[in-house]
Amino acid sequence: MPGSKDALQVKPFRAPVHAALVHLPLACFSVAAVLDLASWLVSGSDIQFQPAAFWSIAAGVVTALVAALFGFADFISIRQDHPARKQALWHMALNVAAVLIFAASLLLRRGQLDADRTPAAALAATLIGYGALMVSGYIGGHMVYNDGIGVGRHRRRTPLPDRTIERTGVAGEFVAVCRADEMQEGEIRRASIAGTVVALARTGDRFFAVQEFCTHRFGPLSEGCIRDGTVMCPWHRSCFDLKTGTVTDGPAKEALRTFEVEVKDGNVRIRVPVATG
Numbered sequence: 001m002p003g004s005k006d007a008l009q010v011k012p013f014r015a016p017v018h019a020a021l022v023h024l025p026l027a028c029f030s031v032a033a034v035l036d037l038a039s040w041l042v043s044g045s046d047i048q049f050q051p052a053a054f055w056s057i058a059a060g061v062v063t064a065l066v067a068a069l070f071g072f073a074d075f076i077s078i079r080q081d082h083p084a085r086k087q088a089l090w091h092m093a094l095n096v097a098a099v100l101i102f103a104a105s106l107l108l109r110r111g112q113l114d115a116d117r118t119p120a121a122a123l124a125a126t127l128i129g130y131g132a133l134m135v136s137g138y139i140g141g142h143m144v145y146n147d148g149i150g151v152g153r154h155r156r157r158t159p160l161p162d163r164t165i166e167r168t169g170v171a172g173e174f175v176a177v178c179r180a181d182e183m184q185e186g187e188i189r190r191a192s193i194a195g196t197v198v199a200l201a202r203t204g205d206r207f208f209a210v211q212e213f214c215t216h217r218f219g220p221l222s223e224g225c226i227r228d229g230t231v232m233c234p235w236h237r238s239c240f241d242l243k244t245g246t247v248t249d250g251p252a253k254e255a256l257r258t259f260e261v262e263v264k265d266g267n268v269r270i271r272v273p274v275a276t277g
């Protein structure tokens with residue numbers, strides 16, 4: 001349901017909530033792992049390591065479930081053909097496994113909460129769950145820092161393109177990409193025109209096409225947003241004039257390639273570019 005997805009992505013505030021919330025379960029599970037280990041390694045202490053670890057894991061499971069809700073909303077926003085989608089599936093699967101393993105660690109202490117040492121099976125579950133969490137955290141970081149997943153997407157007010165429109169044609173001729181009235185004000189679609197990937201944008205009654213990948217670090221401009229005749233890259237907010245492709249705000253230094261667009265018989269058409277070496 002689009003409404004619930006927007007609410008979970010906290011669209012009114014345009015903030016990436018999942019990335020902020022995951023610190024809570026990570027902190028709780030980290031503390032629990034230390035406490036469970038301490039129950040075996042530290043002797044003669046008055047500190048009740050095991051009950052503290054129990055409550056830390058319980059808090060971790062609860063906060064992980066809350067973070068997972070927001071993470072799932074982010075997951076379903078990743079387009080089907082994005083290379084990071086497979087990593088996102090692994091990230092989600094490992095997180096689910098980790099939470100189940102931590103829940104098992106809680107159950108394995110049943111009736112033994114007063115014991116000085118965490119039961120061996122519960123300790124093993126804690127450590128295995130923590131290992132799964134570390135691998136999942138690494139994948140999550142990779143998705144954000146290397147693939148730009150979740151970066152800047154919360155600022156977008158129109159739907160993100162969920163696919164690339166594929167068109168073939170002869171260089172120099174126009175090909176129809178979509179109906180003009182299908183595109184909302186401020187919407188950007190992604191199209192592959194005879195192998196050249198472009199971002200097709202609508203602002204007012206005008207349509208513009210520019211190269212899809214930002215000249216700074218290759219951010220996907222079809223996932224950016226339009227402001228005052230410019231397209232803003234979702235990754236580091238470089239802005240480019242939609243008509244000329246020139247940079248109006250950094251950090252990008254190089255202009256975008258632009259493509260000729262016309263509206264004919266209600267269709268938005270892009271001139272098939274001549275391939276550049």
Ligand code: FES
Pocket residue numbers: 214215216217218219233234235236237238250251252
């Ligand atoms: S990748 Fe576009 S501004 Fe950095």
